[in-house]
Amino acid sequence: MVLLKTMVAYELHPEKWVDQYADYLFNYAVARVSDAEIAKDLVQETFFAGLNSAKNYKGDAAERTWLIAILKRKVIDHYRKINSKKGKAEVRINYNASSDAEGDWLEEQVADPFSKDGASTIENEELGMAIQECISKLPKKQAMVFNMKTIQGMSTEDICNELGINPSNLWVMIHRARTTLMGCMNQTWF
Amino acid sequence: MKISREKAKELCTKSQYGEATWWELLQLNVYVLLFKECADFSAKNRKLTSLCDKANLNTLSESEKESMKKDLEKHL
Known part of the structure; x- marks a missing residue:
């Protein structure tokens, strides 16, 4: 029984990664590299790296936190790569081999060199991640419609054509999504 | 003119995207x-x-x- 619980705690679900975490990771990456194409590539690389490192997943952190740690490393690698030709690369890693964290992900102990100054920027990024987290809890179709309408700014007609729904269905879905989001974000942000 | 509470909330959401008609806005404002x-x-x-x-x-x-999913599935 204990063994079974332990095995479940260590389990990864890569087949759900794109649906559950892609947008969350994408927002994190865009905020740091300021380029949607590069950010998309970094998210894809993060998923591949996650698959390759799956055997190292110890279940200490949530799946998403673990993927963010990998992405953080990918962002560092990205900057190191583009700066290396100019001899500008400088990445400081303070790995404490004597602590209890020995053998853990290095990324978890790396001071983020791309942290931004300014409380409002940080707050807006936290807000964005909080919204993405709440969106990831919505039913898939509601999340899809909300994203297309609110974030991508698509027209009602285009969304209806793409998803094969009528405008009335669309507004019901958006309304339900927004009501759930208000509840999800209520305590911290309202 | 009378609308249900749920319908009023839906209209409220629609108005957030600037897509409520003047009639819907009137209904909503009365309800509010x-x-x-x-x-x-x-x-x-x-x-x-x-x-x-x-x-x-x-x-x-x-x-x-x-x-992205297709690429990932190839590696699964």
Whole structure:
């Protein structure tokens, strides 16, 4: 029984990664590299790296936190790569081999060199991640419609054509999504 | 003119995207004047819109996600 619980705690679900975490990771990456194409590539690389490192997943952190740690490393690698030709690369890693964290992900102990100054920027990024987290809890179709309408700014007609729904269905879905989001974000942000 | 509470809330959401017709806006405004609960909901709905704007959210398109899924499946 204990063994079974332990095995479940260590389990990864890569087949759900794109649906559950892609947008969350994408927002994190865009905020740091300021380029949607590069950010998309970094998210894809993060998923591949996650698959390759799956055997190292110890279940200490949530799946998403673990993927963010990998992405953080990918962002560092990205900057190191583009700066290396100019001899500008400088990445400081303070790995404490004597602590209890020995053998853990290095990324978890790396001071983020791309942290931004300014409380409002940080707050807006936290807000964005909080919204993405709440969106990831919505039913898939509601999340899809909300994203297309609110974030991508698509027209009602285009969304209806793409998803094969009528405008009335669309507004019901958006309304339900927004009501759930208000509840999800209520305590911290309202 | 009379609409249900749920319909009023839906119209409130639609108005957040600037897509409510003048008739729907009229129905909504009358409802909001009459029912405090709907006014509270409207305030929260406006706040959500402002938070989404402030957060400068980004998302991958469905086709990009599908392509990402296919690539990932090849490695599974």
